[in-house]
Amino acid sequence: MTDSTDLALAHCLADQADDVARHYFRAPGLRAEDKRDGSPVTEADREIEQALRASIRAEHPGDAFVGEEFGAHGQSSRRWIIDAIDGTASFLAGEPEWSTLIALEEHGAVTMGMVSAPALGRRWWAAPGGAAWMGPCPSDPSAPPRQLTLTAGGNAKDAAIGIWPPPSRLSETERAVAARLAAGTAAVLPAVDWSTVDPTTPPPRKPSTGSGTCHGALLVATGKADAFLLLGAGPWDIAALIPIVEEAGGTFSDLSGQRRTDTGAALFARPGLHQQLLNMAEAPN
Structure with a gap:
């Protein structure tokens, strides 16, 4: 089960990703390459994934890691799953709806999820038993996070x-x-x-x-x-x-x-x- 230190680390990783992404977002001359599936990838995607992998290795050297750009590294019952920029096409177009996705999987079950969208100023996160939350990004003590609760969907x-x-x-x-x-x-x-x-x-x-x-x-x-x-x-x-x-x-x-x-x-x-x-x-x- 994910503990508070894992969630705290995920927020730190999201902050780190946000900082790198802001450096590239709407920067003149930002270019993309097409991957084999036809989707775009930028220097920002790669830099974020490499930075988060290094931070995770420093905090939890035994944990495994898998990312969209550089694949899987390590074998462990704990695995971090990262999408450096989800919505690279929007990122390239200067549109705000893109995010970094961070998850922790333990013994084959996802036990923590974090989505950070700095251009929207929002972040969403959850861990089993800890409710789901949406809050400002970066965090703002005057604007506490809001718990997300769904009602039944009917037919x-x-x-x-x-x-x-x-x-x-x-x-x-x-x-x-x-x-x-x-x-x-x-x-x-x-x-x-x-x-x-x-x-x-x-x-x-x-x-x-x-x-x-x-x-x-x-x-x-x-x-x-x-x-x-x-x-x-x-x-x-x-x-x-x-x-x-x-x-x-x-x-x-x-x-x-x-x-x-x-x-x-x-x-x-x-x-x-x-x-x-x-x-x-x-x-x-």
């Missing part, structure tokens, strides 16, 4: 769901899942045809754009969406969000109903909706 047919990434970045099987959820719920963001790829359609905006959060799962945790499906994801895209959504009262699983971060799919939902949505996502016999 999935009335739900608003976010799905990401867009159809052009999904496999045929993934598009079919997304299309079934879009057809079975009341509203979907982005509002596109999830069953096909239309090269003439401009790239849609993420479900979180304009919401004041920077990840679709935070829309669920803060009660601004009923559910969020993330496809083609790595553990670093998912892990930090699990405690935040669950401690707020929501639910998480992959599309088979397992609480795993290594299958590429993550479904976050308001309480009472999860199984309904999983049933809806299943291919008909």
